[in-house]
Amino acid sequence: MSRRVGFGRIAGPIIVLVSLAVSGAALGADPLPPDTTYRPLPTLPFSEVKARDEAQKAQVMQRQRGVLQQRYDLADRPIPGVMMSAGRRAVQGGVRVRLPQGVTWESLAQLSPDEIRQRGVFPRGFLPLPHVKQATGGQVFPQNQIDTIRTQEARDLRRFDVDFDLPDHLTPEFPPPIFLTTQKQLGDVSRGQVLTIKNYYAIMVGLITPVQMEGLRLLLTPFPQEEFNQTEDRKVAEQSLGVTCLDCHVNFNTNAAFHLTPDVRPQAARFRLDTTSLRGMFNQQIHGSKRSLRSVEDFTEFEQRTAYFNGDHVSATRKGVNLPDRANQVAMMAQMQNIIDFPPAPKLDPSGRLDPAKATPQELAGERVFMGKGRCAECHIPQMAFMDNNMHDLQVERFYRPGSTENGLVQNPDGAIKTFTLRGIKDTPPYLHDGRLMTLADTVEFFNLVLGLRLTAEEKESLVAYMLAL
């Protein structure tokens, strides 16, 4: 016995080291199947896939409607008198995320993350929002965008397997206005139109430089994309020229078109991505909700492998990737994006603080909560265009057990996501990187829980009023 102990004392560390060295490759000889990382090739001919997708479409959409209804109150209930920047759409009000039975927002806020997790009372709408069809994923455009592009360009953005899933009133105004930092005195220069390859020149000539004009042309030129291309591996009826950057970032804002993140695998774990606005790009130092690319030039160049092809350069090459020239094309596209301004916020002073002479008492109260008890300004710094150019992990998984699935999406932790600007925030519903929150009131309840703020009803209302002034 004593010998054994002695042996353990001397040789124990050596055994540990040996086991460390060899245990890595020991279990499970076979690696995971390749399409846990790479996109699989279709096994059926296009016509057979299309027939099956079309046959399933009604069921797929009905299922997603059920998911949304369980999560949210989707009613058309605007805030009286509050419109988006061009006055084309009312801003929706009220908390839309549904509460689980037996709790109120107030009672929920009294519970610790552990208690909420144990009791399973984290509101479903606060969990990652599933794509309408997780197994396929890909870009899905709202009907107004599909109709506009069909009329102007005779290009088809309609998918035969899925439709857009949110009602119009919960998405941004269409078309959104365009504000240029170089033509501030003109206000909205969009003329109420959607910029396309067919009309951009007439609308923008005289307003932008030759370099910006060429950048704009490229941002409006369709290039092959995973679901919109000329191969059998597509989800559009006819062979397609592809999609353009501004098909999602319409007029450099957003139409709430969604996608799956290119930055996560396997497919079931890829979270939904809500299109972000490009307004205020000039102040943005990191790009991509997960990639944190360090320049808009990098992002613009790499989007041909990411938004267009799910982060799969192999698939991109097969379907006809476009690799823009860094010195000419990428730089020009970036220079166009960098003159897109935020919408006017007349109550803000040059450092992003409310002007007390212009703001209402409620808005000023909201700003105090924003800067203080609400802790919003720790990341959304007014003087930095309401960003901090950082990524943060909200650790929302403290409130639920990861690993369950909703409509095919595995509810995994989000990990670090970049801080998005709040300037012009009323123009860009839905909110969060995946669009899981429908209104600004939802975002207040979300952060009230996630950051453990215990805000009063009055404080919550003032925060919403404040954000509407941004």
Add this chain to the structure above:
Amino acid sequence: MRHGSPVSCIAIVLLLAVAGCAQPATDARGPASSHPPVTRQSEEPPPGNPAGMMPASAEQTLGTPMPHATNVADRIFVGQAALAGMAEVALGQQAASRATGGVAGFAQQMVQDHGRANEQLAGLAKAAGIALPTTLDPADEAERRRQQGLSGRAFEIAYIDGQVEAHQKAAQLLQWELASGQDPAMRQFAADQLPVIYMHLDMARALQTALRRGQPLALH
């Protein structure tokens, strides 16, 4: 007391895990005799991408495969999952008898949970007409023998290191089946198992950390 808190942390993790596995016996659907260790009743899997269906697959309606009609992914999945499940039981049995305290308790739970999951998987494979492997993968057998040659803390570290890796891999495999598979029953199995695998992984990681720090693992 210096060692007290990590031990109770592990104890709590284990208790939670056991509670999580015990719960569904009352509310999970299906025959009462062969419950998988699920923590929740997962939804019926949504339609997959028909681009990945088997040519001439049996269908109820266009795009809806007949029950237990499988595609290539299902067939790869069921074989890989069966091998992994068998290894869990074999390595778990060995560890349950040779490890102590928290590691032994974990190993016992792996034998139970994966044993039940293996039975369920065997039923799914049989229904789909797929012959499952009946012996351990040679690499897993080699690993079992390697662990057999170790003792004490070195054995426990080897077992738990392997468990962390095996459960990480299982989580990816289950998620792959969820989106790539065709057979709704197999995809549902994957959805049901994933939270359990995450729970096992959390437990294994907690044990791994404690072992590496040289902390005692005995449960009281």
